[in-house]
Amino acid sequence: MSSSDQPTLRFIESNGIRMRIAEMGKGPLVVLVHGWPESWYSWRHQLRALAAAGYRAVAPDMRGYGKTDKPEPVEAYDIHHLTGDVVGILDALGEKTAILVGHDWGAIVAWHAMLLHPERFTALVAMSVPYSGRGPQSLVQSLQQAMGDNFYYILYFQEPGVAEKEFDADPHAILSRLYLSPDSPRDPPEITDRKRAAGGWIPRLGKPKGLPYWLTQADLDYYVNEFKEAGFRGGINWYRNFHRNWETTPQLADAKVEKPVLFIAGEKDTVIRGASADALRAMMKNAVPGLRDVKLFLNTGHWVQQERPEETNAAILEFLRSL
Secondary structure, eight states: OOGGGSOEEEEEEETTEEEEEEEEOSSSEEEEEOOTTOOGGGGHHHHHHHHHTTOEEEEEOOTTSTTSOOOSSGGGGSHHHHHHHHHHHHHHTTOSOEEEEEETHHHHHHHHHHHHOTTTEEEEEEESOOOOOOOSSOHHHHHHHHHTTBOOHHHHTTSTTHHHHHHHHOHHHHHHHHSOOTTOOBOOOSOOOOBGGGOOSGGGSOOBSSOOTTOOHHHHHHHHHHHHHHOSHHHHHHHTTHHHHHHTOGGGTTOOOOSOEEEEEETTOGGGTTOOHHHHHHHHTTTOTTEEEEEEETTOOSOHHHHSHHHHHHHHHHHHHHO
16 A cells, blocks of 8 residues: 555544544545444545545544543543544534444444534444434343343453453454454354353454454554553443443433434344344334435444445445435
């Protein structure tokens, strides 16, 4: 890649913190919000495509990640701070409005930004995590009831200091086990006992026998080096706010996303649990009257914008042109 088709990396002040953003292109602003455990780099394919199509594409390292600030308090990672950070990006760039694209946890942030700051965001492309409205209890409460003493990563992440200690000790081990396709060959897991007491997460995930086709060694090295420097605590703190986010957003009980929305996922993404496009449409219908389309890519897992960059870019640009 020549430097001309590389994004510019720079720092801005947003919502009281210093954020690093990757930026490409000129035109209407599109903000790309990554998930866990990721970085601005997760959008490397989309930044170029959006810039080439006449958009100003901006992908931040979100709060707690990469070169962006990592405040100490757990509460500093709640949904109000995270959506405020995205609004602050618009302010720092001198833009009144933007289109949002969010994947994984970034989709949760983007859904909430549409609801909490509707005057600032004109449309949304949500990936991997659908929105069906505010539930009768928080996700953490539901998981505790469902899982009991069994291991589940979101519950593991609620334990103060524990998961980040495991991952910080070996960033390569956790990232190389997570950044895979559904059919990627792996060794058998070292821990098969479902009880939490049997151990942490890395030994429950079989060691990969190689890299997936969509990830180069240089890509993996970039991610690993970012987490070696930043640590995992910031990103895991997002999960520690699931209950707080639910408690502090009673005003969203009947809130709806009215602006245009496109939903994209890999059909084999474990987050959607095998749901068809029709099932996802039905699930989102009440809370997301603005839903225009659901696109599921065959034989594709969780890392959809990296696994299927061309199809993802085409879907995003088709949606943007329809606005």
